[in-house]
Amino acid sequence: MTRKARAGTALSRRGFLAAGLLGGAAVVACGRSTPAPNGGTPADAIAAAEAARPHTGKTVSARLAPGPAVLDLGAITAPTQAYNDQLPGPLIRANVGDEIAVTVDNALDRPTSVHWHGLALRNDMDGAAPATPEIAPGGSFTYRFTSPVPGTYWAHPHTGLDTDVGLYVPVIIDDPAEPGRYDAEWIVMLDDWTSGVGSSPEQIYAGLRSPGMSGRGHMGHMPGMGGESASDLLGGDGGDVSYPYYLVNGRVPAAATTFTAKPGQRIRLRIINAAADTAFRVALAGHRMTVIGTDGFPVVPTDVDALLLGMGERYDVIVTAGDGVFPLVASAEGKNAVARALLSTAAGSSPPPDYRPAELNRRVGTVDTFAATTEVQLPSTSDLALHARLSGAMMRYDWAINGRPYDQHVPLTIQRGQRATLTFANASMMFHPMHLHGHTFQVIKADGSAGPRKDTVIVRPMQTVTVRFVADNWGVWMLHCHNGYHMDAGMMTTLEYTG
Numbered sequence: 018m019t020r021k022a023r024a025g026t027a028l029s030r031r032g033f034l035a036a037g038l039l040g041g042a043a044v045v046a047c048g049r050s051t052p053a054p055n056g057g058t059p060a061d062a063i064a065a066a067e068a069a070r071p072h073t074g075k076t077v078s079a080r081l082a083p084g085p086a087v088l089d090l091g092a093i094t095a096p097t098q099a100y101n102d103q104l105p106g107p108l109i110r111a112n113v114g115d116e117i118a119v120t121v122d123n124a125l126d127r128p129t130s131v132h133w134h135g136l137a138l139r140n141d142m143d144g145a146a147p148a149t150p151e152i153a154p155g156g157s158f159t160y161r162f163t164s165p166v167p168g169t170y171w172a173h174p175h176t177g178l179d180t181d182v183g184l185y186v187p188v189i190i191d192d193p194a195e196p197g198r199y200d201a202e203w204i205v206m207l208d209d210w211t212s213g214v215g216s217s218p219e220q221i222y223a224g225l226r227s228p229g230m231s232g233r234g235h236m237g238h239m240p241g242m243g244g245e246s247a248s249d250l251l252g253g254d255g256g257d258v259s260y261p262y263y264l265v266n267g268r269v270p271a272a273a274t275t276f277t278a279k280p281g282q283r284i285r286l287r288i289i290n291a292a293a294d295t296a297f298r299v300a301l302a303g304h305r306m307t308v309i310g311t312d313g314f315p316v317v318p319t320d321v322d323a324l325l326l327g328m329g330e331r332y333d334v335i336v337t338a339g340d341g342v343f344p345l346v347a348s349a350e351g352k353n354a355v356a357r358a359l360l361s362t363a364a365g366s367s368p369p370p371d372y373r374p375a376e377l378n379r380r381v382g383t384v385d386t387f388a389a390t391t392e393v394q395l396p397s398t399s400d401l402a403l404h405a406r407l408s409g410a411m412m413r414y415d416w417a418i419n420g421r422p423y424d425q426h427v428p429l430t431i432q433r434g435q436r437a438t439l440t441f442a443n444a445s446m447m448f449h450p451m452h453l454h455g456h457t458f459q460v461i462k463a464d465g466s467a468g469p470r471k472d473t474v475i476v477r478p479m480q481t482v483t484v485r486f487v488a489d490n491w492g493v494w495m496l497h498c499h500n501g502y503h504m505d506a507g508m509m510t511t512l513e514y515t516g
């Protein structure tokens with residue numbers, strides 16, 4: 018069964034409809050912090066890793082103020098939480114080697130953190146406890162770090178269920194030496210949205226965790242009722258939550274943002290999936306996309322008609338703009354809904370908000386489609402085998418790694434200089450976008466050839482995905498599913514350096 022509830026206040030056996038309301042839900046705290054090995058994180062080991070990064074001597078400063086905000090999403094307004102009253106929050110942009118200094122003033126009523134997703138940065142600035150302390154309500158903290166590689170990144174809290182509110186910003190690291198092979202740049206952030214307009218993330222989580230969810234006879238869940246469809250790309254179920262809205266750059270489809278360019282211009286799209294529970298299939302009507310990179314690392318340029326992005330993944334693509342108005346459509350996989358924005362290069366009208374371009378069903382790029390360029394491929398040998406068995410079931414909502422939820426986790430351990438093979442073995446019937454902090458890994462395809470370099474990779478139901486990485490960044494690093502609800506339910510462990 019792969020269907021979700023359709024309407025009303027239904028909790029279903031397989032899913033939760035965020036438009037509904039549940040009374041009396043409680044916030045469930047996430048897992049405990051784990052002490053670092055060897056009595057703490059040696060400052061010299063972190064300093065050594067930092068010294069190995071390039072440094073320009075320049076500092077780029079920014080301020081983020083996470084706090085309550087009433088956001089205009091187009092046809093609706095949402096009382097929620099956001100950075101600096103914007104959705105997405107303000108772009109943070111620097112060159113490779115610049116010091117990035119971001120002061121976070123926490124105006125939320127709860128602790129927060131800012132995790133710099135995908136950046137192989139110093140461990141004490143990662144923005145995930147225990148490596149970096151959380152910021153208390155009313156408190157302030159300045160993250161200072163440099164990025165060793167260019168690319169498309171983003172930032173979000175690593176605290177509780179705050180990945181499902183309006184707290185996210187794009188982070189772009191430029192390489193000044195990169196030849197400008199495009200005329201314009203379009204940053205595209207995708208999201209699934211309920212905060213302030215449907216159930217709160219805490220209500221959704223309580224509903225998903227409710228032991229009575231199965232067989233309690235709530236309305237709504239019957240196979241075929243919902244107009245929902247299974248996702249072949251994801252190997253079945255598209256997610257746990259049906260959202261009231263799906264957004265591109267903070268707007269609903271009926272009030273989409275428009276990116277203006279000239280016909281014939283080469284546009285670099287930087288597509289970021291900031292959703293909590295939704296994978297998106299993205300296509301630009303009337304255009305092919307040339308994929309040039311993912312998760313901050315170049316791939317051999319490859320043409321596709323559409324692209325699959327799990328939560329936390331990024332893709333960089335080049336399109337040559339046609340003449341007219343073209344919807345960029347992000348189809349919520351298995352959820353029968355779309356998000357969209359518009360590319361406009363000439364006068365014209367756009368199709369209706371629910372329009373689905375034919376490109377969505379042509380050649381869809383997934384992780385298996387791409388390969389890292391040879392200069393960024395990692396060595397093909399390894400001297401350590403690490404394993405992450407992914408388990409859990411929707412009805413029990415007991416997501417775990419190696420049989421343990423985060424509050425009982427056994428760290429994966431590694432030593433500096435080791436080259437590790439990490440095998441994700443998915444023993445569940447749900448896809449999991451697995452994310453490793455502080456490193457990027459080389460995906461190894463089923464035939465043994467090199468896939469792309471990534472920090473977040475979709476592992477389909479019952480699939481095994483093998484990746485390889487080099488232990489060059491001392492610390493205590495999170496390894497987790499980027500489904501915000503799976504993560505909070507315990508699908509997280511740590512990678513810890515022991516020497």
Ligand SMILES: [Cu+2]
Pocket residue numbers: 416448449450498499500503504508
């Ligand atoms: Cu998951």
